[in-house]
Amino acid sequence: SASRRGDVARAIMRQYDDLTDAEKEDILQRVEAIIEMPELRPLFSRQALAEVPINGRVHGVGVVGQIDRLYVDEDKIILADFKTGQRPDGPPPHGYVEQLALYDSLLTQIYPSRQITSWIVWTQTQFIEDVTLAQRQQALQRLFAVSA
Numbered sequence: 001s002a003s004r005r006g007d008v009a010r011a012i013m014r015q016y017d018d019l020t021d022a023e024k025e026d027i028l029q030r031v032e033a034i035i036e037m038p039e040l041r042p043l044f045s046r047q048a049l050a051e052v053p054i055n056g057r058v059h060g061v062g063v064v065g066q067i068d069r070l071y072v073d074e075d076k077i078i079l080a081d082f083k084t085g086q087r088p089d090g091p092p093p094h095g096y097v098e099q100l101a102l103y104d105s106l107l108t109q110i111y112p113s114r115q116i117t118s119w120i121v122w123t124q125t126q127f128i129e130d131v132t133l134a135q136r137q138q139a140l141q142r143l144f145a146v147s148a
Helices: 002-016 023-037 037-043 094-110 133-144
Strands: 049-058 061-072 076-083 115-122 128-129
Touching: 002 023, 002 037, 002 049, 002 115, 023 115, 037 061, 037 076, 049 094, 061 094, 061 133, 094 115, 094 133
Parallel strands: 076 115
Antiparallel strands: 049 061, 061 076, 115 128
16 A cells, blocks of 8 residues: 555665755655565565564574564565665675675574575665575675585
C-alpha cells in the first residue's frame, strides 16, 4: 500500500537527517523507486523487518550490528544493507562484504538450514548487488584468518 511504502521510505530517510531538503527529496525519490523493484518486494512485505539489531559471536569474537532490512521465511532469508552514493569500481568494498558476512554468520547460527541471500542495495543507482556465499566466506577468512 502507498501508506506502507511511505512508512518504509521515511524509516530509510532517517539516516539522512543532515541533508538539505532538495537532497532529501532526490534520495526519497530513489528510495521510492527501490521500494517498487519487484526483486525487493519480500524486503518490504509485512513479514519483513527493518533495522534489526543483531549480536552474537563469530569465531569467538563478539559482533553487534543492525540489519537494514531482513526477510525470513520457512526456507530462505534475505538480508539487505542500503548504501547511498555511487558504487565504487571493482569488487564490492571489503568493509560492506565483511559486515554482511558477519550478519550471515550470526543468522546461520539461528537458522541453520535456511539459504541466505545477502544484498548491498545502492540507492543512488537502484542497483542490487548480490554478495555471494564465496565472497562472504572469503570475507570471514580475511577477518579471522580461518579456513572455510
